[in-house]
Amino acid sequence: MPLSQVINETLRVANIIGGVFRRANTDIHFKGYTIPKGCKIFASFRAVHLNNEHYENARTFDPWRWQSNNKLQNEVGANLFTPFGGGPRLCPGYELARVVISVFLHHLVLRFSWEAAEEDRLVFFPTTRTLKGYPINLRRRSESV
Numbered sequence: 001m002p003l004s005q006v007i008n009e010t011l012r013v014a015n016i017i018g019g020v021f022r023r024a025n026t027d028i029h030f031k032g033y034t035i036p037k038g039c040k041i042f043a044s045f046r047a048v049h050l051n052n053e054h055y056e057n058a059r060t061f062d063p064w065r066w067q068s069n070n071k072l073q074n075e076v077g078a079n080l081f082t083p084f085g086g087g088p089r090l091c092p093g094y095e096l097a098r099v100v101i102s103v104f105l106h107h108l109v110l111r112f113s114w115e116a117a118e119e120d121r122l123v124f125f126p127t128t129r130t131l132k133g134y135p136i137n138l139r140r141r142s143e144s145v
């Protein structure tokens with residue numbers, strides 16, 4: 001499986017940034033609601049990324065959902081996948097971030113193996129995390145691998 005699928009799914013389910021704050025600089029009318037000028041709002045990425053209407057079984061970590069080549073383009077285009085924000089304040093470090101994560105995962109998977117040290121599970125409130133911090137027993141693979 002391409003690492004990019006694992007990275008997309010991690011950013012969808014458990015992004016470190018749950019959303020961004022904004023202030024309305026004019027009255028905004030949206031889906032029957034009015035956000036008055038001056039109001040602070042929180043645009044929640046989590047609410048979109050973990051919505052079953054947008055992602056089937058949204059709380060299931062499933063990197064295979066990104067298998068289709070068009071999936072990422074579609075979701076980004078529809079603002080359904082915004083781990084790095086969007087518009088003029090789009091994260092300028094997003095490509096670097098993806099490269100760094102790829103290099104880290106590449107070496108982690110090739111050089112080490114691990115198993116869960118304890119039973120653990122994902123919780124989704126207030127953020128996505130593992131209940132016990134996912135303790136693992138890490139083992140270095142032999143150099144020949």
Ligand code: HEM
Nearest residue numbers: 015016017020083084085088089090091092093094096097
């Ligand atoms: C997984 C890693 C990262 C995530 C999830 C992330 C996410 C974000 C998000 C959501 C924003 C938009 C904030 C907003 O709209 O108010 C942002 C902005 C920003 N990010 Fe990142 N980021 C990541 C890594 C990086 C890296 C590696 C750098 C630089 C080396 C970086 C530099 C910045 C800067 C300077 C801004 C402010 C852009 C602006 O306000 O115009 N980020 N990031």
